[in-house]
Amino acid sequence: MNTFKYQKDDNGIVVITMDMNGPVNAINDEFCREMSEALDTLEKESDLSGVVFTSAKDTFFAGGDLNMLMAMEPGDERKIFDTVEANKSLFRRLEKLPVPVVAAISGAALGGGYELCLASNYRVCVDNPRIEIGLPEVSLGLLPGAGGVVRLTNLIGLEAALPLLLEGKKVRPQQALKTGLIDATVQSKDELISHCKAWLVNNKGNGEVAIQPWDKKGFKIPGGNINRPSIAQTVAMAPHMLLKKTRGLLPAPEAILDTAAQAVTVNFDTALRRESRKFASLPVTPVAKNMMSAFFFQLNQINGGGSRPDVKTKFTFKKIGVIGAGMMGQGIAAVAAGLGIEVVLKDVSIDAAEKGKAYTAKVYDKKIARGRATEQDKEQALSLIIATDNDEDLKGCELVVEAVFEDMSLKHKVLTGSEQFLTEDGIWASNTSTLPITQLAEPSHKPENFIGLHFFSPVDKMPLVEIICGEKTSDATLAKAFDFVQQIKKTPIVVNDSVGFFTSRTFASQLQEAATMVSEGIHPVRVDNLGKAIGMPVGPLTVNDEVSLTIGIKVRETQVAAGLIKAEDDRWPEGNKLIEKLVKEHNRGGRYHGEGGYFNYVDGDKAIWPQLLDMYYDSTVDISDSDIKDRLLFINVIESLLCLEQGVLKSVADANIGSIFGIGAPIWTGGYIQFVNSYGLERFQARCEELAEKYGERFKAPAIVGKKIAAGELFL
CATH class of the missing domain: 1.10.1040.50 (N-(1-d-carboxylethyl)-l-norvaline Dehydrogenase; domain 2)
Structure with a gap:
């Protein structure tokens, strides 16, 4: 063993500290070699009384080798199957040792890392809220292939395991303890090994603790197996419920559900082999490759600072200002204050500012109701928000985020009245979704310190912030903006200046194409349903109703008036005429404005506005579903x-x-x-x-x- 440190004490307890090459421990060729050698040694020990697996890394264990999986192509399924079976044989050998095995979890244990824990007899974790435990493979288009589906189902039962597996939930130590994913917690890393050893000493000679529950005679899966009516009903109904959610576009959840169903139907080792077969079918699919590429490699690239300039100093913000206490401003304030940043929330009146501050209380009330925060957390966040109508209260802010309406002159007015109160090297950010940063920065005394921060609504839930660089934005300003976005635990993407930047212009193209199809006579419900059929969270017409048809028109009119775009260059003239007609002739600006746009909303029910069909629907229009879906996607x-x-x-x-x-x-x-x-x-x-x-x-x-x-x- 080279990267597994093997230490045996006088009580016959072996502590194996995993310290593999690279930043994390992972299931790869090195792991298989080291684990095999460790098992060879353990199986020959004559006076062994217990084994502890721990990590020298910040994480306990990170999971499988995604580079290897990305390289797999159709036809490689057998190779994948054999590799997975080899890994599983190691875990099976581990859990069949004649002595108990303990997983000492000092950092994140995700995917293959938690599967190693599942192959242990006892799982102990440091009670650190930063530690995450779970099987998130579904988010990468995969399933837990090293026994995770089968073992978790046997450990806590099918009904408890399915939400964790199908949603790829990552849980904190206390929740993991509550749901049975771990057996105990300790307060600090220093206590971890001593606790594990004490448990082994206390159970020395107790052969029962060394046998996994599913290997004991007469074992019954918690909640029952396929012969129990409630479980049989779950197995029968779950595919229909899953199909409604995935729309048949995601192979991994279906494979996970089938594997979990097998775990309550056949014997343990047969279920493990079937899990391997299901796993082997996934990495070669385009969906899995797409999801691994995006949610692992590219997300890590972004979060690792791939778009951040090479500015060595990382900035931590202590005090920021937010101008505009409306929907966006109040959300920014709530998120920043919740993470310990002092926020000056400024609006035209104290009442408006206080109303914006009250949003933070509502956010925390919901968190408290779900057990995700305490009253103390709420009071702490509220204490950090200063509601004001006075620009001078912004004095000392290291960052000011302007979040007023999308109007160039209004944003210029706010800038000239407030910029002077920033710290000497403070930066100014406009939360704009469409207006060019270079023009917004024109009145600034320091345009090099001006940048765009485009948040998404609702700010407390949406994970992304689009950072927009103007022509004069400095690298130092971009680096600070990037650091701020990461400080408030959002994912930053960095784009250059233009009308609508990236996200808004792309999003608008979808809405305008959907409107164009309605103007061509296609039934609106068909447009919406086929949008959902390609995997959009909701249909494009419903989205337009929710975000407001009126705002889209006003933004476009502002852009034309400012000379940012030309009306004659409209690529969706008929679609935009339809939207303007709904808003200006029929007062249907969207759900926010009382009257819906495409839809009517009564007592929570939604239905197409009948007059829309009278004006546009043409039952003779001949267009295929595939063309509608491709138009919306392409x-x-x-x-x-x-x-x-x-x-x-x-x-x-x-x-x-x-x-x-x-x-x-x-x-x-x-x-x-x-x-x-x-x-x-x-x-x-x-x-x-x-x-x-x-x-x-x-x-x-x-x-x-x-x-x-x-x-x-x-x-x-």
């Missing part, structure tokens, strides 16, 4: 490609993560640019030509696609 992809081609997007990773986290790209795509890779560049270009011939030039593939084809490259 228009987003094309707009994203244009942003990349025009230099608005700085990286493919920013495009993919931004599209998923910010504007609801279907997760099976891996993001709108990654979709082109898995669809095939030549095939994508050809399909764009077909759509362009039928529906307009807006569907032509951007030139960057042809360049990639000629170079034989993917979008990476």
Whole structure:
């Protein structure tokens, strides 16, 4: 053993400290070699009384080797199966040792790391709220393949295991203890090994503790097996419920459900083999490759600072200002204060500012009701928010985020009245979704300290912030903005200046294409349903109703008036005419404005506004479902490609993560640019030509696609 440190004490207890090459411990060839050698030694020990597995890393164990899985192609299923079975044989040998095995969890134990814990007889974790435990493989398009599905189902029962497996939940130590994922906690890392050894000493000679529950004669799965009516009903009904959620687009949840059902139907070792077969079918699929690429490699690239300038000093903010206590401003204040940052929340009146501050109380009341916060947490956050109508209270702020309405002159007025109160090297950020940062910065005395921070609503729930650099924005300002976004635990993407930047212009293209289809006579419900069928969280017309048709019109009119866009360059003239007609002639601005846009809302029920059908629906329109679905999907992809081609997007990773986290790209795509890779560049270009011939030039593939084809490259 080279990277497994093997230490045996006078009580016959062996502590194996995993310290593999690289930043984390992971299931790979090195692990298999080290674990095999460790087991060979343990199986030969004559006076062994117990084993403790712990880690020298900050994490306990990180999981499997995704680089290896990404390299797998169709036809490699048998190779994957054999590899997984080899890993499982090690875990099976571990749990069949004649002495108890303890997992001493000092850091995150996710995926394969927690599967190692499941193969242990006793699991102890440091009670640190930063530690996460779970089996999140479904979020990567995979299933837990080293026994995780089968063992967790046997440990806590099918009904308790399914939510953890199908949603890939990561839980903190106290919740893990409550749900039975671990057996005990200790207060500090210093106590961990001594607690594990004490448990082994207390149970020395007790052969029962060395046998896994599922290996004991007469074992019954908690909650029952397939012969219990309630379990049989769950197995029968769960596929229908899952299909409603995944719409048949995600293979991994279906494979997990089938594997868990097998775990309550066949014997333990047979269930393990079936789990391996299901696992082997997933890594070769485009969906798994897309999800691994986006949610592991590219997300890690972004969170690791891939888009941050090379500015060595990392800045920590202590005091910020937020101007505008409306929906966005109050959300920014709540998030920042909740993480210990002093916030000056300023509006035109004290009443408006106090109302914005009260939003934080509402956020915490919901958290308290769910057991995720305490009254003390709420009071602490509220104590950090100063509600005011006085610009001078912004004095000493290291950052001011302006979150007023999308009006250039209003934003200029706010800037000139408040910028002077920033600290000497403080930065100013506009929470704008569409207006160019370079023009917003024109009145600034320090345009190099001006940047865009585009938050998404609701701020306390949405994980993304789009950082926009103006022409004069300095690297130091960008680095500070990046640090702030990470300080408030959001994911930052960085883009260059333009009208609508990346997310807003891409999102708008989807809404305008949907409106165009309605103007062509296609039934609105069909448009919405087929939007959901490709994996959008909700239909595009419903989204437009929720975000407001009125705002879209006002933003466009503002852009035209400011000379940012030309009315005659509209690529969706009929769709935009429809939206304007709904708003200006029929006072249907969206749900927020009382009257819905496309829909009526009565007592929580939603139905198409009948007059919309009278004006536009044409039952003779002949268009296939596949064309509708591709129009809704491809228009987003094309707009994203244009942003990349025009230099608005700085990286493919920013495009993919931004599209998923910010504007609801279907997760099976891996993001709108990654979709082109898995669809095939030549095939994508050809399909764009077909759509362009039928529906307009807006569907032509951007030139960057042809360049990639000629170079034989993917979008990476």
